[in-house]
Every structure is written in C-alpha cells, then in structure tokens.
Amino acid sequence: MRRRESIILLGGVALAGALLAAAQEKKKALIGFLGSGSAKSSGIFVDSLKEGLSDSGLREGRDYMLDLRWAEGNYERFPALARELVERKVDVILATTISAVRAAQRATSSIPIVMTSITNAVGSGLVASLAHPAGNTTGISNLNEDLTPKLLDYFFEIMPRARMIATLGNPANPSTHGLVEVIRGHTVALGAMVNPFEANSADELDAAFDGIDKSNSDALLIVPDNLLIDLREPIAALALKHRIPTLSTIPELTDAGGLLGYGAPRRDLYRRSGYFVKRILDGANPGDMPVEQPTRIQLSVNAKTAAVLGISIPAALLGRTDKVIE
Template sequence: MTHFAVRRLVLGSVAAIAALTAASGVHAQNVKTVGVTAIVDHPALDSVRKGVQDELKALGWEEGKNLQLSYQSAQGNTATAGQIARKFVGDKVDAIVAIATPSAQAAVAATKSVPVVFTAVTDPVAAKLVKEWKTSGTNVTGVSDRLPLAAQIDLLLRVKPGAKRVGFVYSPGEVNSTIVLKELKAELGKRGMSVVEAAAARTVDIPSAVKSLVGKVDVIYTTTDNNVVSAYESMVRVADEADIPLVAADTDSVKRGAIAALGMNYYDLGRQTGKIVDRILKGEKPGAIAPEIGSKMSLVVNPGAAEKQGLKLPEALIKEAAEVVK
C-alpha cells in the first residue's frame, strides 16, 4: 500500500470515528433521564410508579432508547430520601418524580432547578411543596391523592351503621396523616362522632397502636399513611381477632384484609402523573403547570374480610363496587 493510500485510510478512519462520536453525542442528547424516588415500597406506591412508567411508554418514551429511568426507594428512612434526591440532582436528571410526601419534601429541599413532580401527596400546600393550588412559578408541580372526607365517613357508616368512635392509627411525623387527622376530627364532629387516635412513629409500632384501640372504637379508618400501609397485615390480624371493622382509603388495602375502600386508583394516579412528566420532558416548565388532584376514584369491597371482622356487607354496597375481592 502506498504512502498516500495509507494516509487516505487513516484520515477515513478518523472521519468515521468522528462521525460515530457525533452521532453518539446526538443520541445521548436525545435521551431524557428521570429519577423516581419513593419513601417506601408498598402496593399503593408501587402502583403509582407502574402507572408513571406505563404512561411514559404510551406517550413514546422507551427505556433504553430515548429514556433512562432510575428508581430508588428510601425504605422508610427520611435521611435516605434526602440522599437519593441529592444523588439525582448530582446526576443532572431531567426530572425527579417523588412518590409520597417525605420523598417529595426531600426532593424539593435538594434542588431549586431540577423539575420535581410530586405524586401521592395529600396536601402539597401544607407539606410546603407549593404555596398554593395554582401554577407555582418554581421547579415543582404534581398530582395529589387528596380524598373528600365526607364520602369516606358515609362509607364508614354504611359498613358500620351507628358507629360513633372511629379509630385512627397514624404516623405523627407524616404530614399527610396529621392533616387527615385534623380534618377527620372536624368532619366527624359535625356528625356527633369522634376520633380515637393511636400514634405509631415506626412500622414496628403499628401492632401495639392497633391493639390500644380494642374496646375503645366501633370501626378503624386507615389512610395511605406509609407506615400503616407497610404493616397492614398486622392491623388486619388485630381487627379480625377483635371483630373491629377496618375501612381504608387505599383500595389496595382491601385486597390485604380491609372490608372496603372508596379511594384513589393509584395506578391511574401514576398515569396522570406520567402525563405531567411527559409535558416537562417535552419542554414545558413545571412552574407553569398547576398541581392536580387525582381524577379517578373507585369503591372496592371484601365480603370475606367483613365476615372475619364480625359483619355482613349490605348487598347494595356490594353491587355498587367497582371490584369485589373474593
């Protein structure tokens, strides 16, 4: 091979490498990165995450092609939630999806520039994620799982007519739950009913908190408190043994032993959240997107759980249910 042929081959190789590098760079620029963080793994929050992933896929975001999605669970530890949020910020992700209030608070504390989309947060204003239920002008927006409490109490009374004392197990460190407790007291008071509260700071405290309600309440109402949902089976055991009806705000809890729930469909909540993430990945500013409330609720009942807890569900309630757990 002549000197000129060798030189031409080398130059051609260099040009080819440069072209590949440029193409790779273009491809990398077209790949969006999303960090998903949840305070803990449990069915409701897992459903939210699945909904987000499915909605993004339906809108054309394919992992490994134009989307890189990372998931981290804080395993119930708020300090870990902070570490995860800071890692995502350091990785310069295009958006952070924060599932449940503690993870959302950690993400908002970690950055004022990376878009944060909260989800499964009852009251983003009280949690200080946004100042009001309007466009924030900041890097934060999202979807709330706030439920109208009047309808929840109506359900309690259909399950246990004449109930006066409502047991409420909650985590005092979780803003979602303390807000619901305050509102529950006010709403029950209007009907001549009262709350008997049992605080449980950690998941391991749930069984003793539930046992403290035995003999003091007519029914127990549970929300999407992350500690409570994580240890739900321990609540069910006590309710079954003591014949205390267990009514939930989380439809997934009905499959685990609650009698009934009129609650947010958390998978659909995730799909709704995914639509907002899509808008941000396509260039919209989170501060120009007003926070939303989950738009789909459903009634789920479990007649078998009712029998274990000393009740028979009204046929009318069973017929109204979107799902009857067998």
C-alpha cells in the same frame, strides 16, 4: 498515499460513529424517584409510572433511565436522597410524599419536581396554587381531605351503631395531624369518637394494633400516607387477626384485605405522573403546568373480609360499589 487516506477515512467514520452513539446516549433522560417505602412493596406503583411513561411514548432503556431512591420508611433520609439525585444531574424528580417534595425543593430550585399524589399541596406550601403552581413543582394533589368524610359516611351505612373509630397515622407525615382533625370533626358529627394511634415503621405495627385492640374500637381508619400504603398487606393481616374492620382512602388497601375503601386508585395517579414527566422533558415549565386532582374515585368493598368478620354489607351500598373483592 491511498492507504493513508483510507486509514484517515476509516478513523473519521469510527469517530463519527462514536460521536453519534454518545449523542444518542445523551438523549436518554435520567428520571429520579424519591420513594417512601421499599422497592418490593412499591413495585406496583413504579410499574404504573412506567405504564404512564409508555403511554406518552417513552420506553425505559431507550428514552429514559430511572434512578430509584428509597427512604425505607425513614422520612429523615429524604434530604440526603434528594441531594444524591441533584448531584447525578437528573432531568426531573418524582416525589411521593410531602417530606420528599420538601426535600427535593430544598435541594434544587431548577430541576423540575413532579408530585405523584400529595395531600393538600397548596395548604402544605408546596405550590402557590393548583392553577398556577409557580416555582419548579407540579403534579398531582389528591383529594384525601374531601374524600375522608364521605368514606366515614359509607362506613356508617355498614355499621351505624359504631361509636369508637381508631385511626392509624404516620407522625412523620406533615398531613397526618390535619387529616386526623378532619376525621375527628366528621366522626363527632356522626355521634362517635376518635382514638388516634401512630406507627412510622413496620416494627411499630404490632404495638399499635395491640393498643387498638384494647381500645375496643369498632373500626380502624388508615390515615393516608405512602409508608402505610407500602405496609398495606401487614396492616390488613393484623386487622383480620384482631378482627377489626379497616377503611381507607386507599383502594389498594381494600385489595390487600381492608374492608372498605373510597379514594383515587394510587396506580392511576402514578400512571398520570408519566404525562407530567413527558411534558417537562419536552420543555414545559412545571411552574406553568396546573396541578391536577383525581378524576376517578373508586368505592371498593372486600366481601371476603366482610364474611370473615361476620359483617353484612347493605345491598344499597353494594349497588353503588365500583369494585367488590370476592
């Protein structure tokens, strides 16, 4: 009888242990991620996201698991990728571009969505307002439309005689056309013209730069887009090859070899996204969480690129620069 009781007791302990382990396993949040480019080129941003989650006390493997889905530059893949995340019953979805946010919103009205860095989130119809986003979406709306004119002002301090500015944008990004018009309006006010070019894959960069070269443009402004951010290294290399100064609101492009940058470091924004995820996992309603805008704007100059291109950076501008890449 005692042997039988011991067996029952041991069986109960084993069952309790299994239930406890299962309960602990269920406590791990499953965080979905819709990335525009590839795992390799976006690695620094995923690392920043993990740092932000760590800042909030969340450790990968212990508190959460990441399910990373990559569009590899093809934004038409987002709807299928979003549906896959919904089918996996993720606890929250991080979306990196307008097309990704829209795909996630169409796939679910209940799973919270966090925007990592979106241009004109209100104007794009992704949220009702910054203060009261409503629905299941919140996160970070960048200031690209406001920062781009100031970026041009800084560039004209370097090259006041510039008369033709080429732009390179991704036609698959819904914000590209509006940003090109912002660039055009401010460039005309500075006495110059805009020549738009497009690329929506790495394979199209060579042809785009050949066209830019033939256009005799004085500079190239990269229209902010997550795919083009992912392609920052080949873009910087091609710009140097064609000897054209490149400017952007993406400081990471300056790090890669662009001449001038004025914008919020994307790594900061991805890191801040971790805060939104933690709040949501703790029970916050995304529709009640105000959408944030960047608080740190970085002016960056690549002095090495300037030297290669034979461009002199005014001392007054260098004195205001937050980061100089030597």
